[in-house]
Amino acid sequence: MEGIAVVSIEEVAQRNNLRLYPTSRPGQFKAHCLVCGDKGGQFHLYVSSNKDTFFCHKCGTRGGAVAFHAWVKGIDFAAAKAELYPQGQNRRPLHPAETLTPQQRDEMGFIVRKPSPIAPKGADQKEWNRYRRRVLDWMWSEWLAYERYKRGQTERLLQLLERAGRTAAS
Ligand SMILES: [Zn+2]
DSSP: OTTSOOOOHHHHHHHTTOOOEEOSSTTEEEEOOTTTTOOTTOOOEEEETTTTEEEETTTOOEEEHHHHHHHHHTOOHHHHHHHHSGGGOOOSOOOGGGGOOHHHHHHTTOOOOOOOSSOOTTOOHHHHHHHHHHHHHHHHHHHHHHHHHHHHHHHHHHHHHHHHHHHHHO
16 A cells, blocks of 8 residues: 555544544543444443544444444445545545555654544644644654655765775775
8 A cells, every 4th residue: 555645544534524522632532332332421432533543332343444434434345445535545635644555654754644634622623623734744844854854864875985095006
């Protein structure tokens, strides 16, 4: 799936109008289980945006983002996958920072996770969207700066090697 953005479990929930309720733990949401029919203040379903997984503590339904889409819509896994990745592509317009892999983010020492598309508890969604955009812009500019730095290092190394080669030859 290289080069293709993964559809997050939060995005699957948004697409299906399944409301996720933020909890006190970052990246952890609670929701009403569609099987158990819990209502009001009862939440059996837990959704992790860190791991892109869901789990119902009562009926044991669990899985990843594609399985979540299949479960919410009542379709099979293959159909869910085809819907989320039409012709192997995710058509959602992406911010370039969203295409950075976790390895690339690790490489430049980012400990900040990509901000969730869903506003945390008590935050205004519109304000959160603006904040998210700013963080993604910042991540992307940091990545470009890092790439320039890496290119600079490589050029300097090549110059040194070249000079060393000339010294050895003379
Ligand atoms: Zn359940």
